[in-house]
Amino acid sequence: METIDLRSDTVTHPTAAMREAMANAIVGDDVYGEDPTVNQLEQESAEVFGKEAGLFVASGTQGNLISLMTHCQRGEEIIIGDQAHIFKYEQGGSASLGGIMPHTIPVQPDGTLAFDDVEHAIRGDNYHFPRTRLVAIENTQGTLGGLPLSPEYMQDLADLTHKHDLAFHVDGARIFNASTHFKVPVADMVKGADSVTFCLSKGLCAPVGSVIVGSKAFIAEARRVRKVLGGGMRQAGVLAAPGLIALHEMSKRLQTDHDNAAYLAESLSEVPGVNVMSQATNFVFFLLEEDAKLSPTEFIEAMQSHNVILSPYPGFERKFRCVMHYWIDRDRIDTVVKSMKVVLS
Ligand code: TLP
Numbered sequence: 001m002e003t004i005d006l007r008s009d010t011v012t013h014p015t016a017a018m019r020e021a022m023a024n025a026i027v028g029d030d031v032y033g034e035d036p037t038v039n040q041l042e043q044e045s046a047e048v049f050g051k052e053a054g055l056f057v058a059s060g061t062q063g064n065l066i067s068l069m070t071h072c073q074r075g076e077e078i079i080i081g082d083q084a085h086i087f088k089y090e091q092g093g094s095a096s097l098g099g100i101m102p103h104t105i106p107v108q109p110d111g112t113l114a115f116d117d118v119e120h121a122i123r124g125d126n127y128h129f130p131r132t133r134l135v136a137i138e139n140t141q142g143t144l145g146g147l148p149l150s151p152e153y154m155q156d157l158a159d160l161t162h163k164h165d166l167a168f169h170v171d172g173a174r175i176f177n178a179s180t181h182f183k184v185p186v187a188d189m190v191k192g193a194d195s196v197t198f199c200l201s202k203g204l205c206a207p208v209g210s211v212i213v214g215s216k217a218f219i220a221e222a223r224r225v226r227k228v229l230g231g232g233m234r235q236a237g238v239l240a241a242p243g244l245i246a247l248h249e250m251s252k253r254l255q256t257d258h259d260n261a262a263y264l265a266e267s268l269s270e271v272p273g274v275n276v277m278s279q280a281t282n283f284v285f286f287l288l289e290e291d292a293k294l295s296p297t298e299f300i301e302a303m304q305s306h307n308v309i310l311s312p313y314p315g316f317e318r319k320f321r322c323v324m325h326y327w328i329d330r331d332r333i334d335t336v337v338k339s340m341k342v343v344l345s
């Protein structure tokens with residue numbers, strides 16, 4: 001019996017078309033700038049995002065770190081949400097490796113940063129203070145439930161940031177889910193951004209990789225930072241080839257995942273001991289109630305015996321996240337709900 005893995009869209013496998021593209025990819029040494037497939041991916045990513053240039057990197061974490069280290073010098077400060085992946089789930093890499101100080105402000109329940117909070121966090125010109133260099137936002141906002149932030153909000157935040165001569169970075173690991181939600185091209189979602197990292201893996205199914213997009217000058221500097229972090233990947237065309245399919249084809253099918261998330265949320269409301277907390281884009285969060293028949297560990301094990309893989313969201317005991325993706329269809333959702341009813345009744 002096949003396994004149904006709901007932990008994340010990071011678990012997606014490449015499609016058959018991606019595997020074929022990998023086998024046939026024309027490659028070269030990308031550190032010399034000579035891998036035609038990587039060059040194509042970088043150029044076409046830039047076009048799709050309405051920016052001048054792109055840089056293929058190993059992961060979303062690496063893309064964010066490179067972006068922050070390119071914008072900021074050591075000892076400078078970034079303004080970032082206290083629920084941002086960069087702050088919570090990237091080991092504090094910008095501080096430990098880049099010497100960059102995070103100045104956190106609360107993420108609002110709708111996933112945004114409040115403009116007043118951003119303005120209050122900007123340091124004045126005083127030699128006691130670090131210099132504020134950048135504001136970073138995450139779209140969709142993962143920790144709070146895959147919440148999409150509107151293009152209008154993104155532009156207003158960019159304008160505020162630029163009014164104070166700060167750079168604006170978007171962790172767009174799932175920016176195509178936001179653009180799908182608002183039915184707006186990604187380029188319009190990130191018009192005001194100085195840099196964007198987006199992931200080709202996750203819901204877009206490529207096995208590896210993210211792309212940073214920004215101005216030509218920014219990307220030239222980012223390329224240097226990527227190298228010092230050990231991110232020069234040589235014949236990376238075999239990874240860029242499925243990335244092109246992710247960029248052009250898989251990015252256009254995400255509405256199905258959002259519809260499936262809504263379907264799962266509705267179906268879960270019939271399961272005893274489960275309380276659906278939220279559904280947005282391709283995420284569903286639910287709480288395993290205190291009076292549920294099984295403890296979280298027993299629940300995970302029981303579901304595993306039905307070949308369904310679930311795990312609590314990092315840092316939480318009873319809060320579970322189910323993430324929809326290409327490999328989860330309605331039949332599989334029905335199987336999951338049926339199994340949950342069996343183990344929790
Ligand atoms: N997020 C992972 C886990 O690390 C939590 C997941 O399963 O959702 N930005 C955002 C908003 C992300 O959600 C993630 C991955 C990243 C960056 C990092 O991407 P990778 O895993 O490619 O380094």
